[in-house]
Amino acid sequence: MSAAADSGATVTAAVLIIGNEILSGRTQDVNLNYLAKRMAALGIKLCEARVVADIPEEIIGAVNGLRARYNYVFTTGGIGPTHDDITSECIARAFGVPLIRHPEALKILERHYEPGMLNEARLRMANTPDGAVLIENPVSAAPGYRIGNVYVMAGVPKIMQSMFEGIAPTLSHGAPIQSRTVGAHIGEGVIAKGLGELQAAYPDLDIGSYPFFRRQRYGASFVIKGTDRSRIDAAAGRLHELIRSLGAEPVDGELPE
C-alpha cells in the first residue's frame, strides 16, 4: 500500500473538523494536533486544516474543495445519533451519491446494542454514502468510513484516535518527516539574520523559529525538519555554532518549561 514511499512522491492531506462546539469555544479541539503528529511520523504532509459549522453547504463545500486538492481528507465529528450529526448526509451530497443503510454497519450495531435498544436514532449511525468502506470503531462500535479519498471519523478524541490507528497502516505515504530541536536563551531578533542564511543554505529543510518566555527568560526553540537525517544533523551543527557565535549556549531539545 505504500507505493508512494517507494517513488519518493509527497502524499498530501487536509483535516476537516466539523462542529459548532469548536467554533463556539465550548470545546478545545485536540484532534488536529493528534492527526498532525501522526501524519508527520507516517510521512504524510498535512497541508491545511479547516473548522466548519454544522451547516450542510459549509461542510459540502469544504469536503469538495479539499478532496480535489489533496491526496487524503480526514474529517472529524458529526457522525453520532443526534439531530446535529449531519456529516454523513453532507458527504453523500458532496459525492453526489445516495445515503444508504450500510448492511455491515447495521450488523455491527445489531451486535452491539441490547435487544430493543437499537432505535431509529441509533440506526442513523448505520447510514453512509453509497460506496463507503467502513472504518472500525473499537471503542463504541458505530463505525466511520472511507469514500474516495475522504476518511470520515468520529469527533470524540479516543474514538477518532482508535479509528485513525486502524487505517494508518493502509495509507500511502512519503518518507517520514524527521526533526531536531535546538533551544537557546537568545532573542529571535538577534539570531534572525544568521538563521535566514542557514535556511537559505539548506533549502531542502524547513527551519522554524518559535519564541518563548519561560522561567522569566526569553528564548527560542529552533526546529529543523526534513526527510534526510544527515542533512538535519549538519544544519543542527551549524546552528549550534551560530548560537555560540552570538554568545548564547545551544541546548539539544526544548529548554525546560
Next chain:
Amino acid sequence: MSAAADSGATVTAAVLIIGNEILSGRTQDVNLNYLAKRMAALGIKLCEARVVADIPEEIIGAVNGLRARYNYVFTTGGIGPTHDDITSECIARAFGVPLIRHPEALKILERHYEPGMLNEARLRMANTPDGAVLIENPVSAAPGYRIGNVYVMAGVPKIMQSMFEGIAPTLSHGAPIQSRTVGAHIGEGVIAKGLGELQAAYPDLDIGSYPFFRRQRYGASFVIKGTDRSRIDAAAGRLHELIRSLGAEPVDGELPE
C-alpha cells in the same frame, strides 16, 4: 462603534491561523479556543477557522477568501523577526498594496530596544501593508495591525490575547450568545428523537449534544445557545422533563470529569 448590536444584525468572523508548527503537530493551538469564547461573549459569530502553512499563495488565498465573506478576519502568527515570519508581506499582497515601514511602529520599536539592538531583522516587525492601523502589543512591543476588516495578531498566546483585548471594545457585534448546559447519564441514542423534536420546537436556538465517557459512565452534555435568555430557560425546562421521562436525572452544567 456597536451599531450592529442596535440593529440586531449578525456580525460574522473567521479565524486564520498561520503557521507550520500547528500543521506539523509541534504546537497545540490554543488561540482558536480563546478567540471563539471571547467572540461568543461579545456577540460575534465565528463561522469558520482555517490553519494554513507558511506558504505565500496559501496565506494570500485564505485571507482574500475569508475577508470577502465575513465581517471580520482575525489572523494569528507569522509577524516576528525571523525568515519564516511572512504574514505581513502576504497580507500586503492580498490587499494589493505595498509593504511599508510603518512610522509609528518604528517609533515603538526604537523606544523598546536598547541602543544598537534594533537590527534589520527586528526592523522587519515595523513593516506593515500601506494603510494599516496599529494594534498595541502590551507584552513585547512589536505591534499587530488592522487593514480593512483583517486584524493581524501575533501567534504567541499571551501576546495574541493582549492584542485582542485591546481591540475588542472597538468591534461591532450583535447580541451576545448566551448558553445553558444540561448534563445527564443518558445515551445520546436514547434521547436523540426527543432532542430533535425539542430543536424543531425552538428553531431560534441551537441545541448541541456532546457525548462523553467519564468516571466509567457514558453520558452527554446538551448545550442550548441563543440570544434570548427566556427562550433558553424554557427549552432547558423542557429538556429536564425529557431527560426525566427517559429515566435519567438532569444536572445543570457539566457533569464532573
